[in-house]
Amino acid sequence: MSARVFALHGGLIAVLLALHFLLPVYHHGNFARVMVLACYAIGYNVLFGYTGLLSLGHAMFFAAGMYGMGLPLHYLGIGAELAFLAGLASAALLALVVGLLALRTVGVAFMIVTLMFSEAVYLTILLAGRWTRGDEGLVLARPERVFLGLDLSNPDIRYLVALGLFALCLVGTLWLVRQPSGRVLIAIRENEERAQLLGYDIFRHKLAAVVISGTISGAAGAAYGLMFGYVGASFAEVQYSIFPLLWVLLGGAGTIIGPFFGVLFMFYLIDLSSGLTSAYMLIAGVALVLLTLFAPQGLAGELRRRWVRWLP
Amino acid sequence: MTDIKTGPANPSRRTAIKTLAGAGAAAASLPLWARYTHAQTAEPIRIGFQMHATGIGSAYGRWYDRTTQAAARLINEAGGINGRPVEIITEDDGTDPKRGAEVVEKFANQHKCDIAYGTLFSHVVIGSAPRAGELKLPYFVVSEGHHVASGMLNRWTVQPGITDVKSQVKSMAPFVAENLGKKVTMIFPDYAFGHDHRDFFSEAIAEQGGEVIAKLAIPPSETSFTKYFAKIPRETEVIYHVMVGPAVLTFVKEMGEFFGPSRPQIFGFIDSLEAVDLASPGLEFLEGTYFWEGMPRYAQPDQTEFDKHYREAIGIDENGASVNDPKDVSTYAHMFGCWETLYVIKAGMEAAGYAGPQDRQKLIEAVEAMTEWPESNEHPQGPKLFNGKTHQVFGPQYISVVENSRLKVVQTAAMETGFYPDEVDYTTQSF
Numbered sequence: 190m191s192a193r194v195f196a197l198h199g200g201l202i203a204v205l206l207a208l209h210f211l212l213p214v215y216h217h218g219n220f221a222r223v224m225v226l227a228c229y230a231i232g233y234n235v236l237f238g239y240t241g242l243l244s245l246g247h248a249m250f251f252a253a254g255m256y257g258m259g260l261p262l263h264y265l266g267i268g269a270e271l272a273f274l275a276g277l278a279s280a281a282l283l284a285l286v287v288g289l290l291a292l293r294t295v296g297v298a299f300m301i302v303t304l305m306f307s308e309a310v311y312l313t314i315l316l317a318g319r320w321t322r323g324d325e326g327l328v329l330a331r332p333e334r335v336f337l338g339l340d341l342s343n344p345d346i347r348y349l350v351a352l353g354l355f356a357l358c359l360v361g362t363l364w365l366v367r368q369p370s371g372r373v374l375i376a377i378r379e380n381e382e383r384a385q386l387l388g389y390d391i392f393r394h395k396l397a398a399v400v401i402s403g404t405i406s407g408a409a410g411a412a413y414g415l416m417f418g419y420v421g422a423s424f425a426e427v428q429y430s431i432f433p434l435l436w437v438l439l440g441g442a443g444t445i446i447g448p449f450f451g452v453l454f455m456f457y458l459i460d461l462s463s464g465l466t467s468a469y470m471l472i473a474g475v476a477l478v479l480l481t482l483f484a485p486q487g488l489a490g491e492l493r494r495r496w497v498r499w500l501p
Numbered sequence: 502m503t504d505i506k507t508g509p510a511n512p513s514r515r516t517a518i519k520t521l522a523g524a525g526a527a528a529a530s531l532p533l534w535a536r537y538t539h540a541q542t543a544e545p546i547r548i549g550f551q552m553h554a555t556g557i558g559s560a561y562g563r564w565y566d567r568t569t570q571a572a573a574r575l576i577n578e579a580g581g582i583n584g585r586p587v588e589i590i591t592e593d594d595g596t597d598p599k600r601g602a603e604v605v606e607k608f609a610n611q612h613k614c615d616i617a618y619g620t621l622f623s624h625v626v627i628g629s630a631p632r633a634g635e636l637k638l639p640y641f642v643v644s645e646g647h648h649v650a651s652g653m654l655n656r657w658t659v660q661p662g663i664t665d666v667k668s669q670v671k672s673m674a675p676f677v678a679e680n681l682g683k684k685v686t687m688i689f690p691d692y693a694f695g696h697d698h699r700d701f702f703s704e705a706i707a708e709q710g711g712e713v714i715a716k717l718a719i720p721p722s723e724t725s726f727t728k729y730f731a732k733i734p735r736e737t738e739v740i741y742h743v744m745v746g747p748a749v750l751t752f753v754k755e756m757g758e759f760f761g762p763s764r765p766q767i768f769g770f771i772d773s774l775e776a777v778d779l780a781s782p783g784l785e786f787l788e789g790t791y792f793w794e795g796m797p798r799y800a801q802p803d804q805t806e807f808d809k810h811y812r813e814a815i816g817i818d819e820n821g822a823s824v825n826d827p828k829d830v831s832t833y834a835h836m837f838g839c840w841e842t843l844y845v846i847k848a849g850m851e852a853a854g855y856a857g858p859q860d861r862q863k864l865i866e867a868v869e870a871m872t873e874w875p876e877s878n879e880h881p882q883g884p885k886l887f888n889g890k891t892h893q894v895f896g897p898q899y900i901s902v903v904e905n906s907r908l909k910v911v912q913t914a915a916m917e918t919g920f921y922p923d924e925v926d927y928t929t930q931s932f
Contacts, residue, residue: 218610222603312720324624328631328653329631419598460607463592
């Protein structure tokens, strides 16, 4: 890893650590939330930004992580650590099954198949209302939310754990896309036929990307449930599949730091504009249109295009 | 149990750093915001109103807002609370649990509100309550969900202004069994709200010697209902329906087409038709059917002076619509909960001698100690009994029949008919 790549990504983590001591309480809480959601966006970016597969159903992986963690924790009392692993396993398994089926399609069909699978997961959560409490969801009690001895209802600990998870996802994907197999994903995005001609097993690489992407998204879902004490079906709804797409597009698809800035930008765009007018979604919409017009590659993508060519 | 620290960040920064230096845990130290100081007593009492301004709850949100603003205005005209004016700080939660939790944080940490208030939709309450509990922010919900009394939330969450679905449903069963029939088919949306009705009513009607002979769960995305009507058993005497959402008009129209003139008795919850004009085309079939109402939408011949005062203050005509626009129908069966909750907050703050966020625990304890509120300008829906252990209020329920596209009250179910054994004692939980 070159020094400047290391400095940039390490610097972002260091700044976020410094912000822990500097941010006012409200923004301190927001940043913890943004970092967990950024993990979701990072997971999405592996598939969309690096492999070129546009999924419209990623909420199912976020929800699989959340419910895979929340249900055994709530009903079986297996402890937050095991529950988190159960969340990861649920998301990974779901991603494997969905990947095996959905990757038989390409392009628009892939989008529609993932959307349909996600809708099926959402309806399953509603239909299993006896355990999931349907749309109302479940509250995870504070004693259940102690992870490796850390009380996740404490705002300081929550921030630092969110930062730890975010750093892990950031560094992990940075490592991944610089591996030979990660390069193959980029090759698939750029020219799938050519990559196939070169002898790469396209299906296996794509499947691996779906599973990695789904697992990271599931980790974000499990962490979100543990940190904020709520597991609900609304996180499996279609808008939670659209959000990561928007975040990644805004931040810069195919960049490592882009998803974080996409989430941050979108969060504060809504938070600030809702303080100005009740028609804040209009402001958000106009801002998104403008950004798409003038920075079509997203914030970090534009940065790479204009000034920082080496940005991974 | 009384290990309470009020406000989001109590220890002074110096104490925090000293403690942490000792512990050698610098990474978990308290950041700058630990210097937060509490509101000055001369300032207004800031009530964070979590409003469903957008999303599926927006029709309710609009009227919850109008009710809230009217009650706050009257409270201020009468001298405020403890001599301080009330300021309503409104934030839209988009009827979304994630945003709801964020809004609660915003109230506590940015707007420095004394309390949060006003949430209606159950999933938003349940998504937000854990954060209110962690922030030690009194959270007064107006939701009618059973989530508070079921014990799934926490000591900081209270529902003193509106009865919960369990008591509403329970108090309807005697009327249904005695007047409409004992063999009931239930039609309900296949999610938590519908499941609550299914479970609570099945139990309640059995206690009255009746039975639910079919339970038809409608998937949330359904747009056509005729195929479900074919499943209604022939011996059905009463259809009980609680459909909610934009499909309700289609539901009623198709039910009318299916049954024609020979229909069983029909009983529903007005939740389906809140903010909907009963004279809307397609609703003619509802003529002669019965509804639960939290508070009668149409001014009744025996209208109380309290109801009159309440309507005038908000700007609602005798048909339950805005005085400025007769087509703008209110959510009259629910929104009284905002009004009554604000007056409970006022009474609670006065009883607790509330001076600022350091007294938040005292406020909860003062509300828990309350028991009765008579029917009055402050409680226009009817007399109330508050259960401090379960944080849930009980009150009368109204049963109305549709006559000439208006709702006429035919029976008032006494609050005792909605009682059920306590499922939680929040007062034993620590703050």
